Amino acid sequence: MVLGLVANAGEATPYQLKQFAARSVGNFWTIQHAQLYTECERLAKAGLLDEEREEGGRRRRTYALTGAGREALDAWRATPATELGELRSPGLLQLFFGAEPGPLAAAQVESHAAKLAEYEELHAQAKDWLPDGQRLALEAGIAHEREWLKFWGALA
Protein backbone atom coordinates (compact mmCIF):
# COMPACT_ATOMS: atom_id res chain seq x y z
CA MET A 1 0.00 0.00 0.00
CA VAL A 2 2.73 2.43 0.96
CA LEU A 3 4.73 1.76 -2.18
CA GLY A 4 1.60 2.39 -4.19
CA LEU A 5 0.98 5.65 -2.40
CA VAL A 6 4.48 6.88 -2.99
CA ALA A 7 4.38 5.84 -6.63
CA ASN A 8 1.13 7.66 -7.07
CA ALA A 9 2.54 10.83 -5.55
CA GLY A 10 5.90 10.68 -7.23
CA GLU A 11 7.48 11.93 -4.08
CA ALA A 12 5.93 12.79 -0.76
CA THR A 13 6.26 13.07 2.97
CA PRO A 14 4.46 10.60 5.20
CA TYR A 15 2.13 13.38 6.17
CA GLN A 16 1.12 13.97 2.58
CA LEU A 17 0.63 10.26 2.06
CA LYS A 18 -1.66 10.21 5.05
CA GLN A 19 -3.72 13.08 3.68
CA PHE A 20 -4.15 11.46 0.34
CA ALA A 21 -4.84 8.02 1.79
CA ALA A 22 -7.48 9.28 4.16
CA ARG A 23 -9.59 10.55 1.29
CA SER A 24 -9.14 7.68 -1.10
CA VAL A 25 -7.64 4.30 -0.50
CA GLY A 26 -8.46 4.59 3.18
CA ASN A 27 -11.99 3.55 2.34
CA PHE A 28 -10.93 -0.01 1.74
CA TRP A 29 -7.50 -0.28 3.29
CA THR A 30 -6.59 1.66 6.39
CA ILE A 31 -3.54 2.09 8.51
CA GLN A 32 -2.80 4.44 11.38
CA HIS A 33 -0.98 7.61 10.48
CA ALA A 34 1.85 6.84 12.90
CA GLN A 35 2.31 3.65 10.99
CA LEU A 36 3.14 5.54 7.83
CA TYR A 37 6.19 7.06 9.46
CA THR A 38 7.57 3.75 10.66
CA GLU A 39 6.64 1.97 7.47
CA CYS A 40 8.39 4.51 5.26
CA GLU A 41 11.44 4.22 7.44
CA ARG A 42 11.35 0.46 7.17
CA LEU A 43 10.94 0.56 3.41
CA ALA A 44 13.81 3.01 3.15
CA LYS A 45 15.97 0.71 5.21
CA ALA A 46 14.99 -2.13 2.93
CA GLY A 47 16.11 -0.12 -0.08
CA LEU A 48 12.67 0.30 -1.63
CA LEU A 49 12.31 3.96 -0.87
CA ASP A 50 14.75 6.80 -1.10
CA GLU A 51 14.74 9.18 1.85
CA GLU A 52 15.62 12.86 1.79
CA ARG A 53 15.49 14.87 4.97
CA GLU A 54 15.16 18.63 5.44
CA GLU A 55 17.90 20.06 7.57
CA GLY A 56 16.12 22.84 9.41
CA GLY A 57 12.64 23.47 10.68
CA ARG A 58 10.28 20.53 10.59
CA ARG A 59 12.92 18.20 9.35
CA ARG A 60 10.42 16.65 6.99
CA ARG A 61 11.42 13.43 5.31
CA THR A 62 10.52 13.12 1.66
CA TYR A 63 10.33 9.72 0.05
CA ALA A 64 10.47 8.49 -3.51
CA LEU A 65 10.57 5.04 -5.06
CA THR A 66 13.94 3.50 -5.81
CA GLY A 67 14.41 1.12 -8.71
CA ALA A 68 14.02 -1.80 -6.35
CA GLY A 69 10.91 -0.17 -4.94
CA ARG A 70 9.33 0.11 -8.34
CA GLU A 71 10.16 -3.50 -9.07
CA ALA A 72 8.62 -4.63 -5.81
CA LEU A 73 5.50 -2.64 -6.55
CA ASP A 74 5.25 -4.02 -10.07
CA ALA A 75 5.72 -7.54 -8.80
CA TRP A 76 2.95 -7.05 -6.28
CA ARG A 77 0.65 -5.60 -8.92
CA ALA A 78 1.37 -8.50 -11.21
CA THR A 79 0.28 -11.08 -8.62
CA PRO A 80 -3.51 -10.93 -8.50
CA ALA A 81 -4.85 -11.20 -4.97
CA THR A 82 -7.14 -14.14 -4.42
CA GLU A 83 -8.04 -13.27 -0.83
CA LEU A 84 -11.44 -11.85 -0.19
CA GLY A 85 -11.81 -8.59 1.56
CA GLU A 86 -12.57 -8.54 5.22
CA LEU A 87 -15.57 -6.70 6.48
CA ARG A 88 -15.91 -5.34 9.97
CA SER A 89 -19.37 -4.03 10.48
CA PRO A 90 -20.72 -3.04 13.90
CA GLY A 91 -24.21 -2.76 12.49
CA LEU A 92 -24.27 -6.27 11.15
CA LEU A 93 -22.82 -7.46 14.42
CA GLN A 94 -25.70 -5.97 16.34
CA LEU A 95 -28.19 -7.34 13.89
CA PHE A 96 -26.64 -10.77 14.19
CA PHE A 97 -26.92 -10.70 17.95
CA GLY A 98 -30.55 -9.80 17.96
CA ALA A 99 -30.78 -6.02 18.04
CA GLU A 100 -34.12 -4.52 17.09
CA PRO A 101 -33.87 -4.17 13.28
CA GLY A 102 -35.93 -1.01 12.90
CA PRO A 103 -33.90 1.62 14.74
CA LEU A 104 -30.63 0.02 13.75
CA ALA A 105 -31.59 0.07 10.11
CA ALA A 106 -32.63 3.69 10.34
CA ALA A 107 -29.27 4.68 11.80
CA GLN A 108 -27.39 2.70 9.20
CA VAL A 109 -29.40 4.09 6.33
CA GLU A 110 -28.47 7.57 7.39
CA SER A 111 -24.77 6.82 7.60
CA HIS A 112 -24.65 4.94 4.35
CA ALA A 113 -26.60 7.63 2.54
CA ALA A 114 -24.06 10.20 3.69
CA LYS A 115 -21.18 8.06 2.50
CA LEU A 116 -22.85 7.43 -0.82
CA ALA A 117 -23.36 11.14 -1.34
CA GLU A 118 -19.71 11.76 -0.60
CA TYR A 119 -18.64 9.13 -3.12
CA GLU A 120 -21.02 10.37 -5.76
CA GLU A 121 -19.86 13.91 -5.45
CA LEU A 122 -16.27 12.83 -5.76
CA HIS A 123 -17.16 10.72 -8.76
CA ALA A 124 -18.94 13.58 -10.47
CA GLN A 125 -15.94 15.84 -9.98
CA ALA A 126 -13.16 13.46 -10.71
CA LYS A 127 -14.31 10.71 -13.01
CA ASP A 128 -12.70 12.23 -16.07
CA TRP A 129 -9.20 12.66 -14.79
CA LEU A 130 -8.87 9.87 -12.23
CA PRO A 131 -6.65 6.95 -13.27
CA ASP A 132 -8.73 3.95 -14.31
CA GLY A 133 -7.98 1.89 -11.24
CA GLN A 134 -8.91 4.65 -8.89
CA ARG A 135 -12.11 5.39 -10.73
CA LEU A 136 -13.08 1.73 -10.75
CA ALA A 137 -12.41 1.41 -7.04
CA LEU A 138 -14.58 4.42 -6.42
CA GLU A 139 -17.32 2.93 -8.54
CA ALA A 140 -17.08 -0.26 -6.52
CA GLY A 141 -17.54 1.83 -3.40
CA ILE A 142 -20.60 3.49 -4.86
CA ALA A 143 -22.13 0.20 -5.89
CA HIS A 144 -21.62 -1.17 -2.43
CA GLU A 145 -23.01 1.78 -0.62
CA ARG A 146 -26.09 1.44 -2.80
CA GLU A 147 -26.33 -2.21 -1.88
CA TRP A 148 -26.07 -1.46 1.83
CA LEU A 149 -28.67 1.20 1.48
CA LYS A 150 -30.97 -1.30 -0.16
CA PHE A 151 -30.36 -3.85 2.55
CA TRP A 152 -30.89 -1.56 5.50
CA GLY A 153 -33.65 0.32 3.74
CA ALA A 154 -35.69 -2.86 3.45
CA LEU A 155 -35.37 -3.35 7.19
CA ALA A 156 -36.21 0.15 8.33
Added chain:
Amino acid sequence: MVLGLVANAGEATPYQLKQFAARSVGNFWTIQHAQLYTECERLAKAGLLDEEREEGGRRRRTYALTGAGREALDAWRATPATELGELRSPGLLQLFFGAEPGPLAAAQVESHAAKLAEYEELHAQAKDWLPDGQRLALEAGIAHEREWLKFWGALA
Protein backbone atom coordinates in the same frame (compact mmCIF):
# COMPACT_ATOMS: atom_id res chain seq x y z
CA MET B 1 -19.22 -9.49 20.44
CA VAL B 2 -18.08 -11.87 23.14
CA LEU B 3 -21.09 -11.19 25.31
CA GLY B 4 -23.26 -11.89 22.30
CA LEU B 5 -21.48 -15.13 21.62
CA VAL B 6 -21.86 -16.32 25.18
CA ALA B 7 -25.52 -15.31 25.26
CA ASN B 8 -26.10 -17.18 22.05
CA ALA B 9 -24.47 -20.32 23.41
CA GLY B 10 -25.99 -20.13 26.88
CA GLU B 11 -22.74 -21.33 28.29
CA ALA B 12 -19.50 -22.18 26.58
CA THR B 13 -15.73 -22.41 26.72
CA PRO B 14 -13.64 -19.94 24.74
CA TYR B 15 -12.76 -22.74 22.41
CA GLN B 16 -16.41 -23.40 21.60
CA LEU B 17 -17.00 -19.70 21.09
CA LYS B 18 -14.15 -19.63 18.64
CA GLN B 19 -15.58 -22.55 16.69
CA PHE B 20 -18.97 -20.98 16.42
CA ALA B 21 -17.62 -17.53 15.61
CA ALA B 22 -15.37 -18.80 12.85
CA ARG B 23 -18.35 -20.13 10.92
CA SER B 24 -20.72 -17.28 11.46
CA VAL B 25 -20.11 -13.86 12.90
CA GLY B 26 -16.46 -14.15 11.85
CA ASN B 27 -17.52 -13.14 8.38
CA PHE B 28 -18.09 -9.58 9.44
CA TRP B 29 -16.36 -9.27 12.76
CA THR B 30 -13.18 -11.16 13.53
CA ILE B 31 -10.89 -11.53 16.44
CA GLN B 32 -7.96 -13.84 17.03
CA HIS B 33 -8.71 -17.00 18.94
CA ALA B 34 -6.14 -16.14 21.61
CA GLN B 35 -8.09 -12.97 22.15
CA LEU B 36 -11.16 -14.90 23.21
CA TYR B 37 -9.33 -16.34 26.18
CA THR B 38 -8.10 -12.98 27.43
CA GLU B 39 -11.37 -11.27 26.67
CA CYS B 40 -13.43 -13.81 28.56
CA GLU B 41 -11.09 -13.45 31.49
CA ARG B 42 -11.40 -9.69 31.34
CA LEU B 43 -15.18 -9.83 31.17
CA ALA B 44 -15.26 -12.25 34.08
CA LYS B 45 -13.10 -9.90 36.10
CA ALA B 46 -15.47 -7.08 35.20
CA GLY B 47 -18.37 -9.12 36.52
CA LEU B 48 -20.10 -9.60 33.18
CA LEU B 49 -19.34 -13.27 32.83
CA ASP B 50 -19.41 -16.07 35.30
CA GLU B 51 -16.44 -18.42 35.17
CA GLU B 52 -16.43 -22.09 36.11
CA ARG B 53 -13.24 -24.08 35.84
CA GLU B 54 -12.73 -27.83 35.54
CA GLU B 55 -10.45 -29.19 38.19
CA GLY B 56 -8.69 -31.98 36.35
CA GLY B 57 -7.65 -32.67 32.81
CA ARG B 58 -7.92 -29.79 30.38
CA ARG B 59 -9.01 -27.39 33.08
CA ARG B 60 -11.53 -25.90 30.69
CA ARG B 61 -13.14 -22.66 31.73
CA THR B 62 -16.84 -22.40 31.04
CA TYR B 63 -18.47 -19.03 30.88
CA ALA B 64 -22.03 -17.83 31.20
CA LEU B 65 -23.60 -14.39 31.35
CA THR B 66 -24.17 -12.82 34.74
CA GLY B 67 -27.06 -10.47 35.35
CA ALA B 68 -24.76 -7.54 34.76
CA GLY B 69 -23.52 -9.18 31.59
CA ARG B 70 -27.00 -9.53 30.21
CA GLU B 71 -27.72 -5.92 31.06
CA ALA B 72 -24.57 -4.77 29.31
CA LEU B 73 -25.45 -6.80 26.26
CA ASP B 74 -29.00 -5.47 26.20
CA ALA B 75 -27.74 -1.93 26.57
CA TRP B 76 -25.38 -2.44 23.65
CA ARG B 77 -28.13 -3.93 21.51
CA ALA B 78 -30.40 -1.05 22.34
CA THR B 79 -27.91 1.53 21.08
CA PRO B 80 -27.98 1.34 17.29
CA ALA B 81 -24.55 1.63 15.75
CA THR B 82 -24.16 4.55 13.42
CA GLU B 83 -20.62 3.69 12.31
CA LEU B 84 -20.16 2.26 8.89
CA GLY B 85 -18.40 -1.01 8.47
CA GLU B 86 -14.79 -1.06 7.49
CA LEU B 87 -13.68 -2.89 4.45
CA ARG B 88 -10.22 -4.22 3.91
CA SER B 89 -9.87 -5.57 0.44
CA PRO B 90 -6.54 -6.52 -1.10
CA GLY B 91 -8.16 -6.87 -4.49
CA LEU B 92 -9.53 -3.36 -4.50
CA LEU B 93 -6.19 -2.11 -3.25
CA GLN B 94 -4.42 -3.61 -6.22
CA LEU B 95 -7.02 -2.28 -8.59
CA PHE B 96 -6.67 1.16 -7.09
CA PHE B 97 -2.93 1.12 -7.58
CA GLY B 98 -3.10 0.20 -11.19
CA ALA B 99 -3.00 -3.58 -11.38
CA GLU B 100 -4.13 -5.14 -14.65
CA PRO B 101 -7.92 -5.50 -14.17
CA GLY B 102 -8.40 -8.68 -16.20
CA PRO B 103 -6.40 -11.27 -14.26
CA LEU B 104 -7.22 -9.66 -10.95
CA ALA B 105 -10.92 -9.75 -11.68
CA ALA B 106 -10.70 -13.39 -12.71
CA ALA B 107 -9.05 -14.33 -9.43
CA GLN B 108 -11.55 -12.36 -7.42
CA VAL B 109 -14.52 -13.80 -9.25
CA GLU B 110 -13.37 -17.26 -8.35
CA SER B 111 -12.96 -16.47 -4.66
CA HIS B 112 -16.22 -14.62 -4.39
CA ALA B 113 -18.11 -17.33 -6.19
CA ALA B 114 -16.81 -19.87 -3.69
CA LYS B 115 -17.83 -17.72 -0.77
CA LEU B 116 -21.24 -17.12 -2.25
CA ALA B 117 -21.77 -20.84 -2.71
CA GLU B 118 -20.82 -21.43 0.91
CA TYR B 119 -23.29 -18.82 2.10
CA GLU B 120 -26.05 -20.09 -0.13
CA GLU B 121 -25.65 -23.63 1.05
CA LEU B 122 -25.76 -22.49 4.64
CA HIS B 123 -28.83 -20.43 3.90
CA ALA B 124 -30.61 -23.32 2.23
CA GLN B 125 -29.95 -25.54 5.23
CA ALA B 126 -30.52 -23.13 8.02
CA LYS B 127 -32.91 -20.42 6.96
CA ASP B 128 -35.87 -21.96 8.75
CA TRP B 129 -34.38 -22.35 12.18
CA LEU B 130 -31.85 -19.53 12.35
CA PRO B 131 -32.77 -16.60 14.62
CA ASP B 132 -33.97 -13.64 12.58
CA GLY B 133 -30.85 -11.54 13.12
CA GLN B 134 -28.54 -14.29 12.08
CA ARG B 135 -30.57 -15.07 9.00
CA LEU B 136 -30.66 -11.43 7.99
CA ALA B 137 -26.93 -11.07 8.46
CA LEU B 138 -26.41 -14.11 6.28
CA GLU B 139 -28.70 -12.65 3.65
CA ALA B 140 -26.68 -9.45 3.76
CA GLY B 141 -23.57 -11.51 3.14
CA ILE B 142 -25.19 -13.21 0.17
CA ALA B 143 -26.34 -9.94 -1.33
CA HIS B 144 -22.87 -8.54 -1.02
CA GLU B 145 -21.10 -11.48 -2.50
CA ARG B 146 -23.48 -11.19 -5.45
CA GLU B 147 -22.59 -7.54 -5.77
CA TRP B 148 -18.88 -8.24 -5.73
CA LEU B 149 -19.36 -10.94 -8.28
CA LYS B 150 -21.15 -8.48 -10.51
CA PHE B 151 -18.44 -5.89 -10.06
CA TRP B 152 -15.49 -8.16 -10.77
CA GLY B 153 -17.41 -10.07 -13.38
CA ALA B 154 -17.83 -6.91 -15.43
CA LEU B 155 -14.08 -6.39 -15.34
CA ALA B 156 -12.97 -9.91 -16.20
Added chain:
DNA sequence: ACCATACCGTCTAGTCTGGATTGTCAAACG
Protein backbone atom coordinates in the same frame (compact mmCIF):
# COMPACT_ATOMS: atom_id res chain seq x y z
C1' DA C 1 4.98 41.70 18.13
C1' DC C 2 1.51 38.59 19.17
C1' DC C 3 -2.04 35.28 18.82
C1' DA C 4 -4.84 31.76 16.74
C1' DT C 5 -4.82 28.17 13.89
C1' DA C 6 -3.24 24.82 10.97
C1' DC C 7 0.57 21.83 10.01
C1' DC C 8 3.65 17.97 11.04
C1' DG C 9 6.14 14.42 13.50
C1' DT C 10 6.96 11.53 17.55
C1' DC C 11 5.96 9.04 21.51
C1' DT C 12 3.82 5.75 24.81
C1' DA C 13 1.07 2.28 27.00
C1' DG C 14 -1.60 -0.98 26.14
C1' DT C 15 -3.65 -4.23 22.87
C1' DC C 16 -3.61 -7.37 19.26
C1' DT C 17 -1.54 -10.56 15.81
C1' DG C 18 0.27 -14.80 13.96
C1' DG C 19 1.86 -18.71 14.99
C1' DA C 20 4.38 -21.98 17.82
C1' DT C 21 4.17 -24.67 21.75
C1' DT C 22 2.49 -27.54 25.31
C1' DG C 23 -0.61 -30.48 27.02
C1' DT C 24 -5.08 -33.56 27.05
C1' DC C 25 -8.05 -36.90 25.43
C1' DA C 26 -10.55 -40.64 22.59
C1' DA C 27 -10.40 -43.86 19.21
C1' DA C 28 -7.96 -47.01 16.30
C1' DC C 29 -4.45 -50.14 15.86
C1' DG C 30 -1.11 -53.94 16.46
Added chain:
DNA sequence: CGTTTGACAATCCAGACTAGACGGTATGGT
Protein backbone atom coordinates in the same frame (compact mmCIF):
# COMPACT_ATOMS: atom_id res chain seq x y z
C1' DC D 1 -3.74 -54.45 26.50
C1' DG D 2 -0.23 -50.72 25.54
C1' DT D 3 0.78 -47.52 21.83
C1' DT D 4 0.10 -44.40 18.33
C1' DT D 5 -2.39 -40.92 16.06
C1' DG D 6 -4.89 -36.99 15.29
C1' DA D 7 -8.25 -33.91 17.02
C1' DC D 8 -9.12 -30.90 20.89
C1' DA D 9 -7.82 -27.04 24.05
C1' DA D 10 -5.22 -23.61 26.25
C1' DT D 11 -1.28 -20.75 26.70
C1' DC D 12 2.65 -18.14 25.45
C1' DC D 13 5.66 -14.91 23.04
C1' DA D 14 7.88 -11.39 20.21
C1' DG D 15 6.86 -8.19 17.36
C1' DA D 16 3.44 -5.15 15.20
C1' DC D 17 -0.20 -2.06 15.61
C1' DT D 18 -3.65 1.19 17.81
C1' DA D 19 -5.49 5.37 19.73
C1' DG D 20 -4.62 9.45 20.72
C1' DA D 21 -1.90 12.73 23.37
C1' DC D 22 1.82 15.66 22.99
C1' DG D 23 5.18 19.02 21.42
C1' DG D 24 7.21 21.50 18.22
C1' DT D 25 6.87 24.59 13.59
C1' DA D 26 4.91 27.67 10.26
C1' DT D 27 1.61 31.29 8.63
C1' DG D 28 -1.66 34.74 8.22
C1' DG D 29 -4.21 38.21 10.55
C1' DT D 30 -4.47 41.83 13.97
